[in-house]
Amino acid sequence: MRLWPRGKRRGGLWAGPGPSSSTGQTVSSRRASPAATGHSGAPALSPAIAVRIATLAGIAVGLLAILVLRLWFLQVIGTEAFASQAEVNRLRTVQNEGPRGEIIDRDGEVLVGSRLVQNLVARPLELSGARRDRVIERLSEKLDIPAGEMRAKLAQGDALSYRPVVLKEDVGPDEQLYVSERRRQFPGVTLQPAFKREYPGGSLAAHMLGYTGAITEETKDIFTRRGYLPDEKVGVAGIELQYEGWLRGVPGEQTLEVDSAGVPVDRGLLRDVPPKPGNTVQLTIDSDLQRALEDALRERVEISGTATGAAGVAVDPRNGEILALASYPTFEPKAFVEGQDKKIRSYGLAANNRPLLNRTLTGEYPPGSTFKAITATAAVEEEVLNPEEAIFAGAEFEAFGSSYPNFQDRIDGFVNLRQALEISSDTYFYPLGNELWKTPNRSPLKDWSEAFGLGSPTRIDLPGEGRGLVPDRNWKRLAFAGDEYDEIDRSWRPGDDINFSVGQGYLQTTPLQMAIAFSAIANQSGRVLTPAIGKRVLDPGDRQLAALAEGRPVRELDVDPQTLHQVRDGLYRVANESRGTAATIFRGFPAGKKVAGKTGTAENPQGEDHAWFIAYAPFDDPTITVAVVVEHGGSGARSAAPGVCTVIAKHLDESRDICGEPPAFEQD
Numbered sequence: 001m002r003l004w005p006r007g008k009r010r011g012g013l014w015a016g017p018g019p020s021s022s023t024g025q026t027v028s029s030r031r032a033s034p035a036a037t038g039h040s041g042a043p044a045l046s047p048a049i050a051v052r053i054a055t056l057a058g059i060a061v062g063l064l065a066i067l068v069l070r071l072w073f074l075q076v077i078g079t080e081a082f083a084s085q086a087e088v089n090r091l092r093t094v095q096n097e098g099p100r101g102e103i104i105d106r107d108g109e110v111l112v113g114s115r116l117v118q119n120l121v122a123r124p125l126e127l128s129g130a131r132r133d134r135v136i137e138r139l140s141e142k143l144d145i146p147a148g149e150m151r152a153k154l155a156q157g158d159a160l161s162y163r164p165v166v167l168k169e170d171v172g173p174d175e176q177l178y179v180s181e182r183r184r185q186f187p188g189v190t191l192q193p194a195f196k197r198e199y200p201g202g203s204l205a206a207h208m209l210g211y212t213g214a215i216t217e218e219t220k221d222i223f224t225r226r227g228y229l230p231d232e233k234v235g236v237a238g239i240e241l242q243y244e245g246w247l248r249g250v251p252g253e254q255t256l257e258v259d260s261a262g263v264p265v266d267r268g269l270l271r272d273v274p275p276k277p278g279n280t281v282q283l284t285i286d287s288d289l290q291r292a293l294e295d296a297l298r299e300r301v302e303i304s305g306t307a308t309g310a311a312g313v314a315v316d317p318r319n320g321e322i323l324a325l326a327s328y329p330t331f332e333p334k335a336f337v338e339g340q341d342k343k344i345r346s347y348g349l350a351a352n353n354r355p356l357l358n359r360t361l362t363g364e365y366p367p368g369s370t371f372k373a374i375t376a377t378a379a380v381e382e383e384v385l386n387p388e389e390a391i392f393a394g395a396e397f398e399a400f401g402s403s404y405p406n407f408q409d410r411i412d413g414f415v416n417l418r419q420a421l422e423i424s425s426d427t428y429f430y431p432l433g434n435e436l437w438k439t440p441n442r443s444p445l446k447d448w449s450e451a452f453g454l455g456s457p458t459r460i461d462l463p464g465e466g467r468g469l470v471p472d473r474n475w476k477r478l479a480f481a482g483d484e485y486d487e488i489d490r491s492w493r494p495g496d497d498i499n500f501s502v503g504q505g506y507l508q509t510t511p512l513q514m515a516i517a518f519s520a521i522a523n524q525s526g527r528v529l530t531p532a533i534g535k536r537v538l539d540p541g542d543r544q545l546a547a548l549a550e551g552r553p554v555r556e557l558d559v560d561p562q563t564l565h566q567v568r569d570g571l572y573r574v575a576n577e578s579r580g581t582a583a584t585i586f587r588g589f590p591a592g593k594k595v596a597g598k599t600g601t602a603e604n605p606q607g608e609d610h611a612w613f614i615a616y617a618p619f620d621d622p623t624i625t626v627a628v629v630v631e632h633g634g635s636g637a638r639s640a641a642p643g644v645c646t647v648i649a650k651h652l653d654e655s656r657d658i659c660g661e662p663p664a665f666e667q668d
Contacts, residue, residue: 098249101278121164126188210238211333250276284321292650296643297328311359317519320529364508368600371503378448387417397430407668421570433501452517471506515627522616526557571596581667599636608632611639637667
């Protein structure tokens with residue numbers, strides 16, 4: 001923009017045009033007068049120029065005002081917020097996991113403990129952009145952690161960027177040293193103490209103890225509301241799940257002053273709230289007896305050649321305390337704790353033997369001839385049987401045009417109740433089922449089964465217990481409601497009770513249910529107990545906080561004591577008299593330690609019969625009841641009874657050599 005008139009500069013002054021050629025006159029150079037410029041010493045401004053100057057001035061003033069306002073905001077309004085953010089960047093709060101409580105047996109032997117480990121953790125807030133990529137590449141190269149895995153974990157952690165993300169659990173000593181010496185190469189990454197579950201007995205009592213695992217997406221909200229940290233380990237199965245509230249440790253908290261790389265500086269530790277360990281849960285389990293039971297199950301399956309698995313339980317018939325509980329095949333809980341994916345997948349894919357299945361609680365089987373003890377009780381109490389009367393038991397029983405054979409078409413002759421239990425005569429019990437079927441408006445076998453605790457969970461303090469099945473008229477009508485069935489199929493016929501009477505047909509029970517039922521016979525008072533596996537809770541100072549096994553519900557059987565006496569006498573003969581189906585195995589037990597029990601061979605349409613044996617001892621004052629079932633194991637006397645014998649021998653401080661050989665021929 002020009003402020004002066006166009007022209008030529010002469011001698012430092014601006015002059016107009018040169019001499020006119022038309023006049024020939026010379027005009028002398030001179031300064032313009034003040035009147036010609038409009039003000040003294042300066043040319044006049046046009047209106048357009050004045051507007052432009054005013055606009056520029058206004059813009060400059062506006063920018064200055066904005067700058068002043070921003071400075072005022074930063075120094076006055078934002079002071080507190082930025083000071084807080086600076087403090088957060090300077091201070092780091094680390095939450096330390098509290099160790100879970102131990103699980104011990106009745107004598108104090110540690111079944112599950114915890115060991116201190118170091119986890120490699122990162123804070124997503126301090127790892128972003130190119131820095132994150134560099135750190136991931138270094139860690140992947142030096143610590144053998146898949147880069148994709150780390151990226152995925154950090155991406156998930158971005159939602160809660162102030163929470164640390166575990167990149168690797170249980171970092172080894174060499175890896176710990178490498179990271180510790182190179183902290184500035186791994187900003188935002190540090191080592192954090194944690195606790196990992198350990199199992200001194202390996203797979204001992206695995207189904208009972210269970211295992212821990214990470215909080216799942218499905219349960220995250222539940223645990224968050226209960227104050228859990230997102231990366232805490234919680235009980236997933238067994239005792240770990242059942243008593244999670246007692247076992248969980250309370251996390252601690254440390255506040256550290258750190259630099260930009262997250263390395264503690266200056267004052268270092270500013271605040272320290274130590275974690276609180278969880279409480280100890282003591283079980284009713286006898287570890288030595290548990291080992292004996294597990295060894296017996298494994299041995300019986302291996303000897304059988306056809307068995308796919310086995311289950312067993314030992315219970316104190318006086319109070320319902322579980323002394324041992326096992327299922328075979330088993331698994332190693334540490335595989336879940338250490339994330340051994342290959343081994344975990346093998347457990348899931350092994351469909352034939354299902355190692356994760358707790359057969360003692362959830363395996364449901366027809367009980368076979370072991371159920372005859374309940375049928376005998378029902379028949380005497382319903383007054384359809386005189387226990388002293390001898391009844392002819394032939395090779396078969398015929399009713400309503402159907403024939404029901406005795407075991408191996410055997411002819412047993414005239415036998416009373418005690419003798420029928422001793423030799424496990426099917427054709428003695430078939431007529432009893434037929435007579436009980438005739439009872440109007442009710443099903444005595446169903447009623448007595450339920451009175452002994454069948455058909456519903458025992459309410460043991462373990463998760464996932466099965467109900468079993470006690471069939472009746474209503475159940476059958478619903479079960480056969482489809483169009484492919486007719487009214488005859490849906491009706492409860494005599495044959496249903498006949499099969500029911502010998503533990504066959506639709507009846508399904510668990511080994512634990514049958515152990516509790518036999519304990520009601522063994523304890524001589526007809527008390528149906530609620531089993532307990534947790535004994536008490538102790539705080540870290542070994543002070544008792546809760547008595548878990550006390551106050552469990554007990555139901556009294558409405559039964560004549562003489563009836564139970566008759567049944568007990570028959571069960572004694574099974575293990576001790578010459579014709580007893582298990583006498584060759586138990587006959588060697590000394591006086592005062594005699595055994596009573598019942599064999600069972602349950603027919604199985606899917607393959608080989610299931611083998612059962614249930615017994616209690618000492619006969620005069622029982623302190624243990626043991627029930628064992630061997631899936632597809634054949635006859636109870638040859639497959640299941642020897643396993644029960646070794647467990648009872650262990651409990652009574654006898655050598656397993658006291659157990660005799662199984663019978664030379666098949667016994668029911």
